[in-house]
Amino acid sequence: MVIRELFCYPKHLCNALVYVILRRIKKWFLEKSDILKGLADATIAGDTEKAVEWAKKALEAGIDAYEAIMDGCSVGMNVVSEKYEKGEMYVPEILCSAEAMYAALEVLRPHLKTATMGVPKKVVLGVVRGDIHDIGKNLVKLMFDAAGFKVIDLGKDVPNEKFVEAAVKEGADLVGLSALMTTSMVNMPIVINELKKKSNKAVTMVGGGTLSPELAENYGADGYAKDAAEAVKVAKALLTGGK
Numbered sequence: 001m002v003i004r005e006l007f008c009y010p011k012h013l014c015n016a017l018v019y020v021i022l023r024r025i026k027k028w029f030l031e032k033s034d035i036l037k038g039l040a041d042a043t044i045a046g047d048t049e050k051a052v053e054w055a056k057k058a059l060e061a062g063i064d065a066y067e068a069i070m071d072g073c074s075v076g077m078n079v080v081s082e083k084y085e086k087g088e089m090y091v092p093e094i095l096c097s098a099e100a101m102y103a104a105l106e107v108l109r110p111h112l113k114t115a116t117m118g119v120p121k122k123v124v125l126g127v128v129r130g131d132i133h134d135i136g137k138n139l140v141k142l143m144f145d146a147a148g149f150k151v152i153d154l155g156k157d158v159p160n161e162k163f164v165e166a167a168v169k170e171g172a173d174l175v176g177l178s179a180l181m182t183t184s185m186v187n188m189p190i191v192i193n194e195l196k197k198k199s200n201k202a203v204t205m206v207g208g209g210t211l212s213p214e215l216a217e218n219y220g221a222d223g224y225a226k227d228a229a230e231a232v233k234v235a236k237a238l239l240t241g242g243k
């Protein structure tokens with residue numbers, strides 16, 4: 001009866017359609033924010049099983065893998081950092097959080113829409129000497145990979161000379177240096193100065209918790225980014241728009 005009436009009055013049909021569409025959109029946004037929160041919470045709780053579950057749910061719900069990583073996993077890891085600073089979380093818990101995040105990334109990684117570049121730009125990336133904090137660097141690598149860069153990952157606690165050697169050998173377009181400790185970030189200007197002498201091609205970018213745009217400039221870096229998503233944008237701007 002109601003359906004028949006709807007068809008008799010096109011205006012009613014139109015309203016009903018709009019209503020259904022709006023409800024669907026609302027449901028999707030609610031579901032989406034629940035899933036992203038689930039991913040963040042599972043990362044914070046260091047619950048690998050749940051993290052994998054939420055990552056799968058994100059894909060099933062049609063959430064973009066990139067968004068799930070940046071607005072889910074990465075948000076969770078940032079909360080972990082803050083909780084550690086406040087003394088609300090301790091080292092073993094942090095390591096569990098990192099494990100949970102990596103497990104979710106494994107599910108999401110194959111679904112990242114990988115951009116292509118004519119000739120892929122080469123990036124040499126690593127955490128500077130004396131520093132083993134590589135969670136952020138690994139996120140940056142993932143985002144660079146997804147953006148179509150060819151990343152040569154030198155890992156963590158990388159000797160200064162190794163950055164320069166790799167950049168020259170690989171003909172790197174960009175060298176990315178990560179540091180989280182004040183004691184290790186002092187290696188950054190050393191690498192940057194040496195690179196300027198040995199490679200006239202590579203631009204340099206720095207990042208990591210202890211860095212700031214001012215410090216990056218003082219160190220002579222060409223670019224700085226506060227997170228992995230911004231790192232890709234800045235890198236693209238540096239490589240296409242010149243220094």
Ligand code: B12
Nearest residue numbers: 081084132133134135136176178181182207208209227228
């Ligand atoms: C996790 C952690 C650890 C883990 C590291 C595990 C791992 N494999 O990485 C463990 C438990 C092993 C650890 C050990 C230590 N840690 Co710790 N750790 C942290 C903690 C809590 C979180 C860091 C993190 O992973 N954040 C999450 C990621 C996603 O964020 P991120 O690294 O900043 O990365 C993002 C951006 O910065 C940016 N980015 C990162 N790299 C790059 C690079 C480029 C090129 C660009 C453009 C952008 C970019 O993009 C990333 C993604 O969005 C921080 C606290 C904090 N607030 O940062 C302390 C912290 C870094 N640790 C600290 C210390 C002192 C230590 C130890 C010396 C402790 C000890 N006494 O043994 C040892 C260090 C050993 C060593 N030689 O490195 C201090 C450093 C203090 C300082 N300013 O010097 C901090 C700040 C804690 C504190 N307030 O005391 N730590």
